[in-house]
Amino acid sequence: xxxxxxxxxxxxxxxxxxxxxxxxxxxxxxxxxxxxxxxxxxxxxxxxxxxxxxxxxxxxxxxxxxxxxxxxxxxxxxxxxxxxxxxxxxxxxxxxxxxxxxxxxxxxxxxxxxxxxxxxxxxxxxxxxxxxxxxxxxxxxxxxxxxxxxxxxxxxxxxxxxxxxxxxxxxxxxxxxxxxxxxxxxxxxxxxxxxxxxxxxxxxxxxxxxxxxxxxxxxx
DNA sequence: AACCAGGACGTGA
DNA sequence: TCACGTCATGGT
Numbered sequence: 001x002x003x004x005x006x007x008x009x010x011x012x013x014x015x016x017x018x019x020x021x022x023x024x025x026x027x028x029x030x031x032x033x034x035x036x037x038x039x040x041x042x043x044x045x046x047x048x049x050x051x052x053x054x055x056x057x058x059x060x061x062x063x064x065x066x067x068x069x070x071x072x073x074x075x076x077x078x079x080x081x082x083x084x085x086x087x088x089x090x091x092x093x094x095x096x097x098x099x100x101x102x103x104x105x106x107x108x109x110x111x112x113x114x115x116x117x118x119x120x121x122x123x124x125x126x127x128x129x130x131x132x133x134x135x136x137x138x139x140x141x142x143x144x145x146x147x148x149x150x151x152x153x154x155x156x157x158x159x160x161x162x163x164x165x166x167x168x169x170x171x172x173x174x175x176x177x178x179x180x181x182x183x184x185x186x187x188x189x190x191x192x193x194x195x196x197x198x199x200x201x202x203x204x205x206x207x208x209x210x211x212x213x214x215x216x217x218x219x220x
Numbered sequence: 221a222a223c224c225a226g227g228a229c230g231t232g233a
Numbered sequence: 234t235c236a237c238g239t240c241a242t243g244g245t
Contacts, residue, residue, distance in 0.1 A: 148226085198226085
């Protein structure tokens, strides 16, 4: 058993299943993996992914709640909103000028997609969708086994001495995927592992890797 | 008051 | 390719 799997098991035993991705009406869904249930939930995840870029999810929830109260938590309604109204609604999530346009660009793509699963390259071609957002969308909205790397992941792995300071997003992603796939062979099991692992890293890092010096008190 | 948040883009070297 | 500035609100 390699170190990455050891870290996963330790975090899983400590914090349990995280139930990502959370929805506005039903919240987190620990130990339930039959998600998303419908197209609306797929879009809600994608919307949340864009809004949470470099922003706390509690700020994103404010924006999503407001949209929900306006009966605008779906792509058709958002597409028909005046741009200034959309910007105002998502203002608590920060970068509202950029994110409003990112959301509209994603909706254009989403409409053409029908019910197909997008590729990573297609997602990366959308303005506002970078590596982490593409992987988050694939992992949580489309149940594709793509490991998500975020600032917390890099911090944790750096502190554990498992990666180099200047390791790229893609290098870290492939490192994690190859280590995990050495142990997890079943595709469904792999998907759940990727989904839980990223969520567990965020849960753990919020406690030990959000303020400098990073990693103080970390038991890994 | 400074720092960080479930990053991405545009620019210049 | 990559380092750097910019985008913006909100919590600690």
